[in-house]
Each structure stands twice: as structure tokens, then as C-alpha cells.
Amino acid sequence: MAAQRHQDIPMSMLSANYLKTNATSHTWPFGAVAELIDNAYDPDVNAKKLLINVEPIRGSECLTFTDNGNGMDSDTIHKMLSFGFSDKQTINGHVPVGLYGNGFKSGSMRLGKDAIVFTKNGTTMCVGLLSQSYLENIKAKQIVLPIITYCQKSHILFKYKCNLYTEKNVKLLPYVCLG
Secondary structure, eight states: OOOOEETTEEOOOOBTTHHHHHHTTOSSHHHHHHHHHHHHHSTTTOOSOEEEEEEEETTEEEEEEEEOSOOOOHHHHHHHHSSSOOOOOOBTTBOOSOOSSOHHHHHHHHHOSEEEEEEEETTEEEEEEEEHHHHHHTTOSBOEEEEEEEETTTTEEEEEEEETTOOOOOOOEEEEEOO
16 A cells, blocks of 8 residues: 655555554553543543443453543544544643543553444534454554444434544543453
8 A cells, every 4th residue: 555645755654553562552451441541531521420341242241431521523533543643631720631642542452452432422423443353354554443423413424434644524432342
């Protein structure tokens, strides 16, 4: 696959294998869990409640994190699933934990091969997938982020299959499947 170019200069690419490599930054699983808890604490999320459970889903034990925060729109979930994007700011003296745009990816991939994020912000609902299994199945050379957005008001479903360099166009409910 040819590198995408910006003003005739090749852009950096991110290999699908990076999900495994990045996950090794957590030597202890509880450090990975802490990364996911931090997402609910950040001031832009504004969650007052966080539930962590292990639930059977399609025959697999899945670790679920559910919060009652503000949720994300399609642009925000795309940035959250991408690497190195963070526009978090201090709000009313509440300093964000996540500043580098890597914690969700490294934490979720340390705990399992697949993370599905369900979120709702106003009348917009989104589902995003960060999945080693999917990338292996489609034999992807780069990380691809399937995101589906549904607008309740207009009843329009938007489907995107984004790589990290595509500028295409949820209450945070990520599901991280173990195994």
C-alpha cells in the first residue's frame, strides 16, 4: 500500500501490529484498568457513576465499563480511537488525566484483543471498534477504525471505515472482551 502524501511528502503510517506493541506498555493488568477508569474521571466526560463488570457475551467473558458521562459525537469517538489525539482541557479547576491520546488504546488492548465503544451524546449514538481480531480477519496493513453513527432525530445511519489518516466522519460504554 502506497503511503498517503501531504504536499508530496509521505505521511507516517501506523501498522495494525502496533495495537499489540502498544499494549505492552502495561506490564500489570490493573494499570490498564486504571487507564480506562481515568477516561470516566476526565472533566469533559463529567461522569458521576462508573460500573465495572464481567459479563458473558457470545460465550466470552467480557470486561465492561459503563459510565453516565456526557458521551461522544462521531468526531470525538474517532479521535478517541485514534492515536495521539487529545484536546482535553482543565474545566473549573478539574485537570484531565488523559493528555496524550493513548490510554484507552493501550489499556483496552492490554486486557483483550477487541474493544467496542457504545456512546450517546444528545440525539447522536455511535459505535466504534478497535479490534485486533477484525484487523487480522481483513488482513489489514494499517489500523482501520469502523465507526457507525446514528442520528435519532433524522433516523439517518452513517457508516465509516476510517484509517487513522482519514478525516471522515455516545455516554461512554466501552466493552473490552477478554481472551
